[in-house]
Amino acid sequence: MRHHLFLRLTCICMLTSCSANQEQEGVVARVEEAVLTVADLENLLPAELGVGQGPAERARFVEQWVEQQLLYQEALNRRLDQQPRTQQLLEQARRDLLVAALLNAEFEGQDTQVSEASIQQYYAENREDFRRAKPELRALHLLLATENDAAAKRQALRNGASFEELARLHSLDQETKVQGGDLGYFSADDNPALWEACRGLPFKTLSAPIQTQYGYHLIQVLDRQEAGTIKELDQVRPQIVDTLVRQDYRQRLAELLVRLKRSRKWAIDDRRLGASQAR
Numbered sequence: 382m383r384h385h386l387f388l389r390l391t392c393i394c395m396l397t398s399c400s401a402n403q404e405q406e407g408v409v410a411r412v413e414e415a416v417l418t419v420a421d422l423e424n425l426l427p428a429e430l431g432v433g434q435g436p437a438e439r440a441r442f443v444e445q446w447v448e449q450q451l452l453y454q455e456a457l458n459r460r461l462d463q464q465p466r467t468q469q470l471l472e473q474a475r476r477d478l479l480v481a482a483l484l485n486a487e488f489e490g491q492d493t494q495v496s497e498a499s500i501q502q503y504y505a506e507n508r509e510d511f512r513r514a515k516p517e518l519r520a521l522h523l524l525l526a527t528e529n530d531a532a533a534k535r536q537a538l539r540n541g542a543s544f545e546e547l548a549r550l551h552s553l554d555q556e557t558k559v560q561g562g563d564l565g566y567f568s569a570d571d572n573p574a575l576w577e578a579c580r581g582l583p584f585k586t587l588s589a590p591i592q593t594q595y596g597y598h599l600i601q602v603l604d605r606q607e608a609g610t611i612k613e614l615d616q617v618r619p620q621i622v623d624t625l626v627r628q629d630y631r632q633r634l635a636e637l638l639v640r641l642k643r644s645r646k647w648a649i650d651d652r653r654l655g656a657s658q659a660r
Contacts, residue, residue: 409422410446417446422439484634487633488633491633493626495625501614503625504614504621509611511612511616512609513607513608513610513612515568516568516569516606516607517606518567518602518605519564519566519602519603520575520600520603521544521548521562521564521600523547523551523598523600524552525552525599526597530551531597531599532590534551535590535599544562545563548561548562553595553596554595565616566604566606566612574593575598578600585601585602585603586602587601588600
């Protein structure tokens with residue numbers, strides 16, 4: 382995360398260093414002639430620090446801009462930008478940014494529509510890719526803070542309350558509560574604590590409160606699958622959709638490159654390429 386922020390702030394420094402001649406009204410921070418305006422700040426803030434975030438987080442971002450700007454200006458003072466290797470890296474970064482801008486412009490508004498037929502065809506043709514390497518189970522769980530609360534919710538479930546509804550309303554597990562407490566399929570490696578809690582639990586039987594490091598769980602095992610079995614389509618559907626979207630993107634990129642190769646002069650000297658490999 383810090384590495385990505387470093388790169389982002391480096392780009393910001395290069396962009397906002399050109400702001401010296403802007404109107405000084407609304408300036409948030411300054412380092413020598415470089416300024417960061419309110420408009421700059423709103424445009425450059427990462428999404429997670431956008432509107433609605435606390436002033437402390439935004440202040441820290443501005444402080445990091447100042448620190449990065451100080452380092453950037455010192456690098457310029459030392460003429461590090463004139464070093465051949467640095468110039469090569471800057472030029473490569475420029476090319477990468479322009480290529481990304483080109484691809485965004487080329488494919489904007491062309492979201493891939495993955496049909497159900499193509500999903501099922503991919504699943505049928507690649508079933509071996511979805512064979513389980515390890516045993517898995519699927520379970521519902523409701524995470525609560527205290528044993529008393531867990532006992533009360535267990536009684537409600539035994540009286541006919543909906544597990545999914547109680548999970549959405551009361552579970553402390555933010556990742557699964559929106560799915561009604563559905564953990565999906567997982568192995569011992571994926572979630573050792575819950576695997577151990579589910580081990581030996583009778584099929585489709587509501588557990589007593591089980592304590593882990595996270596709190597108190599109520600668990601109901603929905604399915605068990607042994608290693609070597611093939612995962613059902615619904616389990617791997619998101620994976621297939623992601624694969625098909627990436628395949629479509631690669632196909633469109635290949636078509637773009639074919640058009641460009643036909644319209645531009647280009648060549649590869651295989652003889653010299655082979656000679657360079659032999660060195």
